Amino acid sequence: MVPTAYYILLSAALFAIGVLGVLVRRNALVVFMSVELMLNAANLAFVAFARERLSVDGQVLVFFVITVAAAEVAVGLALLVAIFRSKRTADVDEVSVLKG
Amino acid sequence: MDTLIFIITAAIALIGAVAMVVARNAIHSALFLLLNFGAVAVLFLLLYSPFLFAIQLTVYAGAIMVLFLFVVMLLGAERIEDAPDQIAWQRPLGIGLGVVLMLVAMATALRASAFAPPPGGEALATFGDPAALAALLFTHYLLPFQITGIILLVAVIGVVVLNQRGRHRSEEAGREDARTRRREDARR
Known part of the structure; x- marks a missing residue:
């Protein structure tokens, strides 16, 4: 069986790649996908620790994270569409004014 | 394997x-x-x-x-993203900070987690059974479960409200068109 540490290492690497995506990319959609990648990495760590402790609570928490992530994606993409309608761009550098 | x-x-x-x-x-x-x-x-x-x-x-x-x-x-x-960055040093700094975070996170993971093989045997056979998960979800985590339902409902309403604006505007535009047309008709 694979030790828990390997999963945690993979999770840390995936999370850092997600952070890199948020910091480097300017396309709001790709930034959003990077956020999803980070959530996913956290989920992986949760499940790995759940097996380590033989506790199902970790899996329940991942279930909640996935559900809330679905809601977050729906609202976030709706916001992106609304921003795109008024600004004609999905570049995060262009959207620097609070006024709609 | x-x-x-x-x-x-x-x-x-x-x-x-x-x-x-x-x-x-x-x-x-x-x-x-x-x-x-x-x-x-x-x-x-x-x-x-x-x-x-x-x-x-x-x-x-x-x-x-x-x-x-x-x-x-x-x-x-x-x-x-074909155009160059508005802030030139933003991308190198972002890459540098990201790599630093990756190194720190992986070092922490290496120091803190167990390399010993995880517990196995009979306990793992029933572990992760969907029935066990459901039992926990509908007893101990019942309130969070209900709150999640409300969050999903709010998200649905939010999406509908956020994307309603365009329709309103076109309706108003349609009304304006009808008004001007009526005025023109009256002039004739």
């Missing part, structure tokens, strides 16, 4: 993640993210979580990715 599957799947997950960040085209990014989600789903299966494996595939790889692809195609925002 487990280790071999883990190594292959982890490599696929890492390749998908890196390719997602590097790809120029947002559609390619979405598809690489899909690959990463699939690989992580297999890792869930390897960690004795068949229910989460199914949820990951249906909700993440199915619903969420379809939503992403739809919006990318709807907006036509596949390529918008």
Whole structure:
């Protein structure tokens, strides 16, 4: 069986790649996908620790994270569409004014 | 055998993640993210979580990715980063900080976690059973479960409200058109 540490290492690497995506990319959609990648990495760590402790609570928490992530994606993409309608761009550098 | 599957799947997950960040085209990014989600789903299966494996595939790889692809195609925002950065030092600094974070996170993971093989045997046979998960979900976590339902409802209402504005405007425009037409008719 694979030790828990390997999963945690993979999770840390995936999370850092997600952070890199948020910091480097300017396309709001790709930034959003990077956020999803980070959530996913956290989920992986949760499940790995759940097996380590033989506790199902970790899996329940991942279930909640996935559900809330679905809601977050729906609202976030709706916001992106609304921003795109008024600004004609999905570049995060262009959207620097609070006024709609 | 487990280790071999883990190594292959982890490599696929890492390749998908890196390719997602590097790809120029947002559609390619979405598809690489899909690959990463699939690989992580297999890792869930390897960690004795068949229910989460199914949820990951249906909700993440199915619903969420379809939503992403739809919006990318709807907006036509596949390529918008051809212009150079407005702040020149932003990208190198971002890469540097990201690499630092990766090193720190992996070092912490190495120091803190257990390399000993996890507990196994009979306990693992019933662990991760969807029935056990459901029993916990509907007893101990009943209130959070209900709150999640409310969050989903609020999200649905929010999406409808956010994208309603355009329709209102076109209705008003239609009314304006009708008014001007009537005025012109009266003049004649």
